[in-house]
Amino acid sequence: MLTPIVCLAARGVIRDAETSTISVFSILERMAPVGFPVFVGELAVLVMWTKAAGDPDQFDVQFVIRNNAAEVMRGPFHIDFAGTPVHRSILRAQGVVVTEPGALRFSMLLGDVEVAHYEVVVAAPAPAVAAAAG
C-alpha cells in the first residue's frame, strides 16, 4: 500500500544533485490575498512515500489542485520506487489561479482514492475601509 510520510506545498522544493537531499523553502500555510482571482506563478509540492513489502515498485497517480470544489489543475504522475524503500515526488505547478476564499487542496489520487493531500487555507480579503470624509 502506498503511504505518504510527508505531503506539503511550498514556494520551492529543490533536490541537491550532489547529496540527493531535498530542501524546501517557504512552506505554504495560509494565503491571504487582497482580492480575487489571485495568480500564483509557481509553487511546488513534495510528497515522500513508502510502500508495503511486496507492493509493486511503480504506481500511476493523478495530481490534482482544487480551490474548494473547482478543479484548478490536474496531471498524471508516475511513481517509481526503483527498488528503494522511499520515493520522493516533486511536482511543480505553474499558473495556479485561485478564484475564491476557502481552501486550496493538493491531492494525489490513486484511481479515485485520495492517497495524499495538503490543504492551504485561503483567507477572504479584509473589507476595504472607506476614508471618512471631512
Next chain:
Amino acid sequence: MSLFTQAELSDLAGGFTVANVPISLWYWLDGHPAVRRVADLVSEDRVLDEFGALIRRAERSETILAECYALLTAIIAKRRRAGRIGPPPVDLGTLRWGEPIWARARRDERSTGTALITAPPPRLILDEG
C-alpha cells in the same frame, strides 16, 4: 597508474587505519576532497577499471585497501548523482567492508520523481456583439 596522488594515498591510508566500522569509513571517504575529485572528474568505467585491478591484487597493504574503499565510495557517489545506485558493479566479496558499505548506500537511497504541471491555456471568448 593510481587516480590519487601519493599525498592523497597517505591521507586515505591514515583514515583507513583508524576507522573502526565500515560506515564511519564510508562517511569519511564520502567527504574526502580526493574522492570527490575522482567522483567529479573520472568516468565510472575508468574508476571501475582501477577498482577491479586493485581488488584482484594479492598484496593487501593499508594503502591499497584505503584506495579500494576510496574508489568504491567514488563509484557510489557517481551512481547517487546519476539517480540510482543499483547492485554493485563487481563482486565485493573479497573486500571485507565492501558489502556493508554498498548495502548501507542502497538503504540510504531515495528515488525521486519530478514533474511540471502547467495550467491549461485560457479560453479566448470573442464577443461578436
